[in-house]
Amino acid sequence: MAQAEEKREENHVLLVAFSSQGHINPMLRLGKRLAARGIHVSLATTEIVRHRMLKSSGAGPADHVTGIELLFFSDGLSLDYDWKTNLDVYMDILGKQGPSNLSALIKEHYTSPKKLLCLVTNPFVPWVSDVAAEYNIPCAMLWIQPCALYAIYYRCFNKLSAFPTLTDPDMIVELPGLPSMEKEDLPSFVLPNNPFGSFPKLFSELFQVMEKFKWVLGNSFYELEKHVIDSMCELYPIRPTGPLVPPTLLGQDQELEDASVDMWKSDETCIEWLTQQPPSSVIYVSFGSIVVLPAKQMEAIATALKNVKRPFLWVVKPPEFPTPDGAGQLPSWFLEETKDQGQVVRWSPQTRVLSHPAVACFITHCGWNSMLETICSGIPLIAYPQWTDQPTNAKLIVDVFKIGVRIKKEGDGNISSEVIEKCIEEVMVGPVAEQLRKNAMALKAEAQKVVAAGGSSDENIRLFVEEITGDSCKKDGSRNVGI
Numbered sequence: 001m002a003q004a005e006e007k008r009e010e011n012h013v014l015l016v017a018f019s020s021q022g023h024i025n026p027m028l029r030l031g032k033r034l035a036a037r038g039i040h041v042s043l044a045t046t047e048i049v050r051h052r053m054l055k056s057s058g059a060g061p062a063d064h065v066t067g068i069e070l071l072f073f074s075d076g077l078s079l080d081y082d083w084k085t086n087l088d089v090y091m092d093i094l095g096k097q098g099p100s101n102l103s104a105l106i107k108e109h110y111t112s113p114k115k116l117l118c119l120v121t122n123p124f125v126p127w128v129s130d131v132a133a134e135y136n137i138p139c140a141m142l143w144i145q146p147c148a149l150y151a152i153y154y155r156c157f158n159k160l161s162a163f164p165t166l167t168d169p170d171m172i173v174e175l176p177g178l179p180s181m182e183k184e185d186l187p188s189f190v191l192p193n194n195p196f197g198s199f200p201k202l203f204s205e206l207f208q209v210m211e212k213f214k215w216v217l218g219n220s221f222y223e224l225e226k227h228v229i230d231s232m233c234e235l236y237p238i239r240p241t242g243p244l245v246p247p248t249l250l251g252q253d254q255e256l257e258d259a260s261v262d263m264w265k266s267d268e269t270c271i272e273w274l275t276q277q278p279p280s281s282v283i284y285v286s287f288g289s290i291v292v293l294p295a296k297q298m299e300a301i302a303t304a305l306k307n308v309k310r311p312f313l314w315v316v317k318p319p320e321f322p323t324p325d326g327a328g329q330l331p332s333w334f335l336e337e338t339k340d341q342g343q344v345v346r347w348s349p350q351t352r353v354l355s356h357p358a359v360a361c362f363i364t365h366c367g368w369n370s371m372l373e374t375i376c377s378g379i380p381l382i383a384y385p386q387w388t389d390q391p392t393n394a395k396l397i398v399d400v401f402k403i404g405v406r407i408k409k410e411g412d413g414n415i416s417s418e419v420i421e422k423c424i425e426e427v428m429v430g431p432v433a434e435q436l437r438k439n440a441m442a443l444k445a446e447a448q449k450v451v452a453a454g455g456s457s458d459e460n461i462r463l464f465v466e467e468i469t470g471d472s473c474k475k476d477g478s479r480n481v482g483i
């Protein structure tokens with residue numbers, strides 16, 4: 001047997017992730033922490049990732065990320081398929097083709113699959129648990145959003161609490177461990193006007209068969225979401241093992257390498273530009289890898305940035321599938337009129353940007369990875385959520401973590417540049433700004449503690465490794481235990 005194969009046989013865990021950057025990177029970082037405790041780790045995802053990595057680096061496709069082997073399976077569609085526009089169809093085909101393709105990958109790469117300690121999946125590819133069952137391997141889930149979302153979906157899809165309906169769309173939702181939530185605070189998928197029919201189906205199936213997952217790990221930390229984590233202990237506990245962000249953001253050894261994939265090439269020139277700006281002066285603006293803002297909202301942000309006359313760094317990622325209505329594009333006047341004020345890049349080295357001393361605050365779509373990276377950088381946020389978990393993440397920022405303000409939409413769903421300007425001033429100067437900055441710094445310190453030896457997240461990783469390797473308890477399928 002070849003040496004690599006031999007290695008795969010012992011103490012091996014296979015992670016499986018949906019193809020989005022924000023899903024793969026936390027999985028890889030979990031992998032890194034398992035590897036630090038002697039586990040061999042591989043990550044399987046769909047072919048599109050190999051294709052994007054190849055395009056972004058220009059070099060041959062990477063087959064390893066700092067010791068984690070990357071494996072790819074087909075989602076059943078061609079590489080240029082527009083999955084974002086046809087999300088329902090895409091998720092349906094992935095759910096049908098994924099299991100057999102992943103199963104074939106396992107057969108091909110592992111001479112005795114049964115020896116795998118466990119498969120770790122994420123909530124967007126829940127069918128991985130069936131593949132695990134086929135080989136009699138235990139399965140864990142890494143919940144990649146706040147634990148609050150885990151609690152909301154669990155209660156919603158098991159019908160344990162009342163949620164808005166077509167006849168009562170404006171009801172206030174009250175859940176243990178969480179503040180009261182209005183409809184704009186709830187994840188878009190639980191609202192009666194959610195356009196993605198496949199999502200409730202996927203999640204109601206998932207949450208009704210949680211027993212398929214022997215462990216639920218979370219990309220969060222106990223001290224950040226204490227009440228809601230405690231509220232799940234009696235139902236189906238979640239063990240936070242985060243924040244799963246680059247080690248440099250956690251004050252960890254600078255030598256430690258990050259485990260992540262880059263699907264887009266980042267423009268490093270913005271770091272040089274940041275270095276020329278005064279401390280705590282720059283507004284960083286990004287909406288992540290998936291959101292494409294309508295032209296009107298691009299215009300409102302552009303106008304606000306120009307009017308506040310502060311330095312800015314704005315990531316404008318060209319839409320993968322451009323539309324004639326100008327969605328996701330800068331207004332034509334913007335670059336010329338702000339050329340001495342700020343920088344626009346197509347993709348930034350975000351974690352380096354957030355931890356740069358010149359950066360003062362972050363206007364964000366509230367993707368959970370971006371939020372964790374900001375928490376670990378100790379700066380305040382301006383929340384401008386769009387869909388999925390983002391509205392709830394914005395609620396957490398404002399009312400639970402108290403590290404930011406939210407851009408409120410007008411009645412017609414649009415935003416005005418004046419509202420954005422007001423939010424910027426609020427987080428930049430005055431007593432509110434000062435308090436937000438203090439809270440943000442306190443959370444940053446907390447985040448560093450939990451991942452250090454003996455911290456709550458480090459302990460949860462240690463326990464998980466003990467359990468999968470059978471060091472402390474038998475592999476008897478027993479329910480996962482609380483923290």
Ligand SMILES: O=c1c(-c2ccc(O)cc2)coc2cc(O[C@@H]3O[C@H](CO)[C@@H](O)[C@H](O)[C@H]3O)cc(O)c12
Nearest residue numbers: 020022087091144145196198199202367368369388
């Ligand atoms: O829900 C989905 C679906 C989906 C799944 C099933 C279905 O039937 C319909 C749609 C596909 O891609 C996503 C990608 C996401 O990326 C990003 O993932 C981060 C971590 O989950 C989040 O925090 C960010 O808000 C988010 O943009 C977040 C999501 O919630 C989804």
Ligand SMILES: O=c1ccn([C@@H]2O[C@H](COP(=O)(O)OP(=O)(O)O)[C@@H](O)[C@H]2O)c(=O)[nH]1
Nearest residue numbers: 022288289290315347348350367368369370
């Ligand atoms: O210009 C950018 C914008 C985003 N990111 C990274 O992309 C991820 C985005 O994940 P998130 O969950 O915030 O949002 P998504 O893109 O999945 O909607 C984060 O790790 C960011 O650091 C980046 O490197 N450069």
